[in-house]
Amino acid sequence: MLTQSKWTLSVVEETALPRAYFLELIKLLHHQMNLPFDGDVPNITYSGLIGRYSHKQDFLIFHPGEPYQLSLCGLQERSAKAIAHLDLGDCLEFLGVTFQVRDRQDETTSYETLYQTLVANEPDPVQQFNLQLLTPTAFSQGRVHLPLPVPSLMFRNWLERWNHFAPVYLGSDELVSYIERSLFISRHRLQTKSFQIHSGRVTGFTGEVSLRLVSNIDPLLANVVNLLVHYAQFAGTGMKTRLGMGTTVLWNRE
Numbered sequence: 174m175l176t177q178s179k180w181t182l183s184v185v186e187e188t189a190l191p192r193a194y195f196l197e198l199i200k201l202l203h204h205q206m207n208l209p210f211d212g213d214v215p216n217i218t219y220s221g222l223i224g225r226y227s228h229k230q231d232f233l234i235f236h237p238g239e240p241y242q243l244s245l246c247g248l249q250e251r252s253a254k255a256i257a258h259l260d261l262g263d264c265l266e267f268l269g270v271t272f273q274v275r276d277r278q279d280e281t282t283s284y285e286t287l288y289q290t291l292v293a294n295e296p297d298p299v300q301q302f303n304l305q306l307l308t309p310t311a312f313s314q315g316r317v318h319l320p321l322p323v324p325s326l327m328f329r330n331w332l333e334r335w336n337h338f339a340p341v342y343l344g345s346d347e348l349v350s351y352i353e354r355s356l357f358i359s360r361h362r363l364q365t366k367s368f369q370i371h372s373g374r375v376t377g378f379t380g381e382v383s384l385r386l387v388s389n390i391d392p393l394l395a396n397v398v399n400l401l402v403h404y405a406q407f408a409g410t411g412m413k414t415r416l417g418m419g420t421t422v423l424w425n426r427e
Contacts, residue, residue, distance in 0.1 A: 174283050175407050176253035179244045180261060181276040182222065188270045189232040192369040195221045195417040201267050202245065206255035214337050216252040218409040220244040221417035222272075223307055241272065244420065246407045249338050257281065284339035291400040298395035301359065302384045302402045308420040309368040309377025310411045318412070320365050320378045325353040327410055331401040334408045343397060352398060359385040368418055377411070377418060 199219050203210045208217070224241035227234045235241065243265075247253030257279065265272045290296075304322075311318040312326045319326070329349045336342055363380035384402075386395055402423065409419035 174247070174250045174253040175281065175287075176247045176256045177244060177280045177407055178246075178256050178259070179242055179278045180265075180274055182241045182243060182265060182272040183239065183275055184235050184237050184241075184270075184272055186237055188235040188272075189229065190235065190268060190270060192231055192233055193371065194233070194268060195219075195368075196370070198222075198267055199416060202259070206252075206259050208252060208255050214334065215415035216248045216338070217256070218244075218246040218248070218407065218414040218420070219417055220308055220420040223420070235272075240275070246409070248334065248408060253281070284335075284341060287400060287403060288339070288341045291403060292393070292396045295392070296396065298386075298390070298392045299399045300386050300388070300395070302399070303424050304382050304384070304402070304405070305422045305424045306363075306379050306382070306410060306419070307422060308418055309366045309375065309379055310419045310421075311375055311377040311413075313412045318375050318377075320376050322358065322361065322363070322378065322382045324356045324358065324384055325349055327405075328352045328356070328398070328401055330411060331405050331408055335401060335404055343401075348394075348397070351394060355387050355390045355394070356384055356398065357387075359383045368413070370413065370416060375413065375418070381424070 198221065200210055220243060222241045222243055225236065225239050245256045247256045261274050263274055265274060311320045312330070332343060332349060361380065361382040363378045363382065365376055366379050367374045367376050386398060405421045406423060410421045411419040
């Protein structure tokens with residue numbers, strides 16, 4: 174089971190939150206859902222508050238009249254059901270501030286449905302994938318973090334999460350190697366952005382990236398690539414997706 178819930182929030186007056194509010198908010202949401210905040214592989218991804226805000230010293234300033242989006246995705250049955258039943262009521266209160274809840278949208282599917290629709294039914298292969306990285310995204314490489322959309326790292330990350338949670342195993346290193354030889358970045362518009370975690374910061378990237386497959390790729394493998402790209406909207410991309418990094422959506426390039 175997979176569930177994605179998105180809330181649209183607003184403030185009635187200028188509101189300040191510390192830059193590291195991400196951690197306090199996700200801990201509060203886990204508490205409300207009666208879920209433990211642990212696990213080696215996160216079964217929840219979380220966006221933090223996405224929208225227009227300004228910076229003032231160590232605080233983020235949220236403005237009245239602006240919409241802010243909060244999303245939660247559950248990657249297995251327990252977390253997906255907990256998110257589906259989470260009721261924020263009319264307002265979200267934490268760290269002494271209040272956000273009004275304006276709207277909620279939900280999407281529920283399953284690993285089996287995604288696999289059947291995008292792979293088993295043998296649809297016409299998709300050659301290009303346009304992604305938006307809405308929150309800072311990076312990949313952990315030992316003691317350093319790489320803030321770049323390297324296709325092989327992106328797909329390895331999605332594949333590992335899929336194989337961990339899904340009943341349908343897709344493959345491992347051989348599949349990633351094949352994808353690495355068959356996929357390239359056709360365009361991007363990116364910027365680096367720091368993300369504060371505890372007392373430190375991680376540099377990630379946000380923006381738009383288009384990935385394209387070579388023309389002679391096997392149709393089945395092209396569909397597996399398409400499946401993993403769609404799964405990224407639930408699983409996120411890269412490191413610290415449980416804390417608000419790596420929020421990923423598909424977009425239509427005009």
